[in-house]
Amino acid sequence: MPRVSIEVDGVKYDDDVEPRLLLAHYLRDRLGKVGTPIGCDTSNCGACTVLLDGMSVKSCSVLAVQADGQDVTTIEGLGDGQGLHPLQRAFHQEHALQCGYCTPGMIMAALDLLRENPDPSDEEVREGLEGNLCRCTGYQNIVRAVRRAAGDLSPKPAQQEATR
């Protein structure tokens, strides 16, 4: 059985895994990281999105062995245990969820989008999240939440002044 070394949410794990083990199952069943749900099993829904070496991936479409030597960030790695990450807070404030099943994937995909484009338009948010399906909200509040988080995450004018 291959041995993998994967860092998940800042903690390094060394494990023997069956080659067929999906990263999504490794996170949930082996590490107990059940913050990452599995939705569709057909690569459509994006609920299981995590960051692999900083880039969004659908963890149902990556083998754990393929992630050997890489860093994984899940929704559980965002907050500090006390406060919410700005994206989590914005989803709460803008009521960007109803059942919440798609939310971890939405937030991880949005985090990846904001890494590339810190100030996306509505259209760009929709394109960035096209791999993530929500069956409750109609997406309106999700788009608002991502744009609100973009504002919260960007440096404030005073901070920009201070770093000059």
Next chain:
Amino acid sequence: MIPGSFDYVRPSSLDEAVSALRDAGDEGKVIAGGQSLLPLLRLRLAFPEVLIDVASVPELHGVRDEGSSLLVGAMTTHYDVLRDPLIREHAPLVAAATSTVADPAVRHRGTFGGSLAHADPAGDLPAVVLAMDGVFVTSSREIPAAEFFADYLTSTLEPDEVLVGVRLPKAFAGWGFHYEKFHRTAQAWAIVGVACLVDRSGGEVAGARIGLTNMGSTPVRASAVEAAVRGGAADREAFRAAAASAAEGTSPPSDLHGSSDYRRHLATVLTARALSAAAGV
């Protein structure tokens, strides 16, 4: 779902990859980004005994300038293709089609070579490489695009052959380009797609290349349309008339997204649109 069991090897050179495939006989399967293969494994539509992961084979990575052509490494991800300055300059049609592939997370993992070797006629890249007369460079030979796609999900790669990359001529660098994709929802496959290159000189068309997505068990060239527009006026009326023969010689599938008749109709409409967009009229 959980895939059936398989062994996994991760060779670190092209020679090792070829011998791993040879050892596996007919039961080996190359995995690149896995964005087409893993869903098939999960749904148990494929049962390889050995997966040969070519992610660590250095020869398969990167885009190289070879003078009159580019060699796009098979393991180049869609994400990297979209950001590659050589592709943007010399093969912008490839970037245009790649930007419509699936969604950002899939584009981070999915690869240029993997999606071509998968030989899905509904994939966006096969029609592009066919229209550009690309050449498939493998571990043992070179295969012209017109001879690479054999059937639905079937290429002419031998069981012990690894796709190293695809050579794309720079000849189309100054041509107008457009990829017209008709699909029902975001991230869905094309019901029909049209990859189009137009060489305009003044108000006339000096040459055109057109590849069709999902109009048969392999990607196909709309040769009749290419011939009809050559030497003619670069205007919408002429393009509409020429595009009427876009479905000539094709045998598109019927499925829940549309009948073959509907696809034949779409091909004529979308080809006219693609020609106009590529020619900028």
